[in-house]
Amino acid sequence: MSTQTDFVIDIGNRTKVPIISPATSPSLSVKENPFFIRGALPSSSQTKAIAAIVRNYDWRQVVIIYEDSSYGTGIVPHLTDALLEINTLVSYRSVISLSANDDEILKELYNLNTKQTRVFIVHLQPYLASRLFLKAKEAGMMSSGYAWIITDVLTSLLDSVDHSVIESSMQGVLGIRPYIPRSNELNNYTRRWRKRFRQEYPDMDPVELNVYGxxxxxxxxxxxxxxxxxxxxxxxxFKKADTTENLTDLDALGTSEFGSLLLDSMRNTTPKTALSGEFRIIDGELQLYTYEIVNIIGKGERSVGFWTEKDGISQKLKMNSKTDKSMNEQLAAIIWPGESIIVPRGWEIPTSGKKLRVGVPVKGGLEQFIKVEIDAKTQAVTATGFIPDVFKEVIQSLPYAIPYEFIPFPIDSPTSQDYDDLVYKISSKEYDAVVGDVTILASRAKYVDFTLPFSESGISAVVSVRNDDRKNAWIFLKPLKSELWITTGGFFIFIGFVVWVLEHRVNKEFRGPKHKQVGMIFWFSFSTLVFAHSKSLTQSKLYTKSFRIYHCFSTNHIYGWLFQERG
Structure with a gap:
C-alpha cells in the first residue's frame, strides 16, 4: 500500500495536482511532498496515547509486535521514543512476516513467553492479527497476568475480523482508535449507507462504516x-511538455495550471460539518484530536476512557475546566485476559512450568501463626496464619510473578522428624524455601540463609494486677510494725501525762478546765512527735519551766527521751 501511495504522490508532484490520501504511514512526509495532503491521522500520532496507557498502569517494559513492512516498521521509532519519555523500555521487538504461516507465528509466541515481559503492543493489520491472537490463545498467552494493546489499524477495523476470533481469542484486549462523536449528520448518513448497501449487495453481510470511510x-x-x-x-x-522526444509516459503528462490554485485552498480547510468530528487540515496534515480507549468484551468492544494531548487519560471527556479532575483521572473498570479484574503486573519470571517448592510444618499448637490444611479429595495444600500471610505479601510485592506451591512436612510424627530435618530439606534441594516458625540457630545457619526475624518468641509470665501501695497516703506507716506504733503512741501520751502532773501546779499553761488540760496533754505529745525532730525546743516554744525535754527520733526507731532539770 505504501508503494502505491508513493507512486501516486510522485505523479501528483510531477503534474502539480493535489493528491489527498488516507495513507497513515509515518514514512510519507507532507513536507517533502508539497502536493501530498494527508486525509487521515498518521499511525505515529497514537504513540503518545499508547504510552499514556502504559504509564497509567506503571508498566516498565513492553514488547512490540509489528509486521515486516514499511507500514509496520514506520511506527516503531516513534513508539519507542514515546515510551522512553515515560521511562519504559522496549525489551523486545517481534517482527512477523506477511508470509508467515501458523507454525512460525506459534514459534515466535513461544519465544516471547520465555521472556519476562507480559505487556504486548500489537501493530498488525486485521488478517495477520487474527491469526496471531488465535495462536496466542493456543499458547496460553490470553490468560490472567497478560496485557495486550492493539493499535488503531486493528481497533478501527474490528468489524472486519471474524466474530468467532474475537470471542475466543481477543477477550480482555485494550484497543485505541480515533474518537468519532455521535451526531445527527452521522446517524442520517449511516442509515442511508445501510439502506444502499442492502439494495446493491443483498447477499452479503452488512459492512459498517469505520473511521477510514x-x-x-x-x-x-x-x-x-x-x-x-x-x-x-x-x-x-494542462501545460504540455515542450518536446516529446526521449520522454517517459509520466513526463508526457505535463503540469496542471489549476492544481496550484486548488492546493492553497485544500492545505488549510475546516469543514463546518464533518461526519468524523473535527476534520481539520492544516499545512496539508489532518490534525490530531481525541483517541478513544476500548476494552474488547464479548462480540464487540466497550469504551473505557479517552486520551487527548491536552488532558491525557480520562474516563470521560473533559468538556470544560470545571470538570472534577479527581473523579476523571483513571479509566473505567477493565476486564483483562482470563476474565481477570486485577491489573496485570507486566512481569513474570519464566519457570517453564516449574513452581517454587515451599515447605511448611504440619503440627499442633498456635494456629494463629501457621495452620496447614490438606484437601482430602484434591490433596491441595493451603497454609494460613500470620507467617504464611507475610510470605504471600512478599511475593505479591515483587515486580514479577513467582508461582509457588506449599509442601507439608509433618513435625513430631512417628518418624520423629523435627525442625532440623525440615531445614535440611533446603540444603538437599528437595525444597526451595521453608515458611514456618523456625528458630534461627547457628547450627542451621551453616546450611541455609534466614530472613530477618519479624516476630519474637519466648516465655512470659502472666500475673494478676495489684494496687500500687506507693499511692497510699499511709505508706509512712510501713517502716514500723503496728505494735511498735501503738507502743510509741502510748509512750507519748504517758509522757504528756507525766509532764502535766509535774507542771500543772506551777505552769499556768497546764491549768484551766479539765477538757483543756486533757487537750494540752495530747497536744504536747503530738507537737513533740511532729516538730521536735526538726526544730529546737526553743523554736517550738514547747518546753516546761522545770525540765528541758530532748527528743531523739530516727526513721526506724525512737531511742528515748532525755530530761534535764532547768538550771
Missing part, C-alpha cells in the same frame, strides 16, 4: 468546498 467522505467534502472557493470559472488546463 468517514475520513474519505470528509476528504471529498473538503475537496468540493476547495473547488467552490477557487471558483468555477477557471477551466482546468
Amino acid at each position: 468517514l475520513w474519505a467522505y470528509d476528504s471529498i467534502t473538503a475537496l468540493t468546498k476547495a473547488i467552490a472557493k477557487v471558483g468555477t470559472t477557471i477551466i482546468p488546463k
Whole structure:
C-alpha cells in the first residue's frame, strides 16, 4: 500500500495536482511532498496515547509486535521514543512476516513467553492479527497476568475480523482508535449507507462504516468546498511538455495550471460539518484530536476512557475546566485476559512450568501463626496464619510473578522428624524455601540463609494486677510494725501525762478546765512527735519551766527521751 501511495504522490508532484490520501504511514512526509495532503491521522500520532496507557498502569517494559513492512516498521521509532519519555523500555521487538504461516507465528509466541515481559503492543493489520491472537490463545498467552494493546489499524477495523476470533481469542484486549462523536449528520448518513448497501449487495453481510470511510467522505467534502472557493470559472488546463522526444509516459503528462490554485485552498480547510468530528487540515496534515480507549468484551468492544494531548487519560471527556479532575483521572473498570479484574503486573519470571517448592510444618499448637490444611479429595495444600500471610505479601510485592506451591512436612510424627530435618530439606534441594516458625540457630545457619526475624518468641509470665501501695497516703506507716506504733503512741501520751502532773501546779499553761488540760496533754505529745525532730525546743516554744525535754527520733526507731532539770 505504501508503494502505491508513493507512486501516486510522485505523479501528483510531477503534474502539480493535489493528491489527498488516507495513507497513515509515518514514512510519507507532507513536507517533502508539497502536493501530498494527508486525509487521515498518521499511525505515529497514537504513540503518545499508547504510552499514556502504559504509564497509567506503571508498566516498565513492553514488547512490540509489528509486521515486516514499511507500514509496520514506520511506527516503531516513534513508539519507542514515546515510551522512553515515560521511562519504559522496549525489551523486545517481534517482527512477523506477511508470509508467515501458523507454525512460525506459534514459534515466535513461544519465544516471547520465555521472556519476562507480559505487556504486548500489537501493530498488525486485521488478517495477520487474527491469526496471531488465535495462536496466542493456543499458547496460553490470553490468560490472567497478560496485557495486550492493539493499535488503531486493528481497533478501527474490528468489524472486519471474524466474530468467532474475537470471542475466543481477543477477550480482555485494550484497543485505541480515533474518537468519532455521535451526531445527527452521522446517524442520517449511516442509515442511508445501510439502506444502499442492502439494495446493491443483498447477499452479503452488512459492512459498517469505520473511521477510514468517514475520513474519505470528509476528504471529498473538503475537496468540493476547495473547488467552490477557487471558483468555477477557471477551466482546468494542462501545460504540455515542450518536446516529446526521449520522454517517459509520466513526463508526457505535463503540469496542471489549476492544481496550484486548488492546493492553497485544500492545505488549510475546516469543514463546518464533518461526519468524523473535527476534520481539520492544516499545512496539508489532518490534525490530531481525541483517541478513544476500548476494552474488547464479548462480540464487540466497550469504551473505557479517552486520551487527548491536552488532558491525557480520562474516563470521560473533559468538556470544560470545571470538570472534577479527581473523579476523571483513571479509566473505567477493565476486564483483562482470563476474565481477570486485577491489573496485570507486566512481569513474570519464566519457570517453564516449574513452581517454587515451599515447605511448611504440619503440627499442633498456635494456629494463629501457621495452620496447614490438606484437601482430602484434591490433596491441595493451603497454609494460613500470620507467617504464611507475610510470605504471600512478599511475593505479591515483587515486580514479577513467582508461582509457588506449599509442601507439608509433618513435625513430631512417628518418624520423629523435627525442625532440623525440615531445614535440611533446603540444603538437599528437595525444597526451595521453608515458611514456618523456625528458630534461627547457628547450627542451621551453616546450611541455609534466614530472613530477618519479624516476630519474637519466648516465655512470659502472666500475673494478676495489684494496687500500687506507693499511692497510699499511709505508706509512712510501713517502716514500723503496728505494735511498735501503738507502743510509741502510748509512750507519748504517758509522757504528756507525766509532764502535766509535774507542771500543772506551777505552769499556768497546764491549768484551766479539765477538757483543756486533757487537750494540752495530747497536744504536747503530738507537737513533740511532729516538730521536735526538726526544730529546737526553743523554736517550738514547747518546753516546761522545770525540765528541758530532748527528743531523739530516727526513721526506724525512737531511742528515748532525755530530761534535764532547768538550771
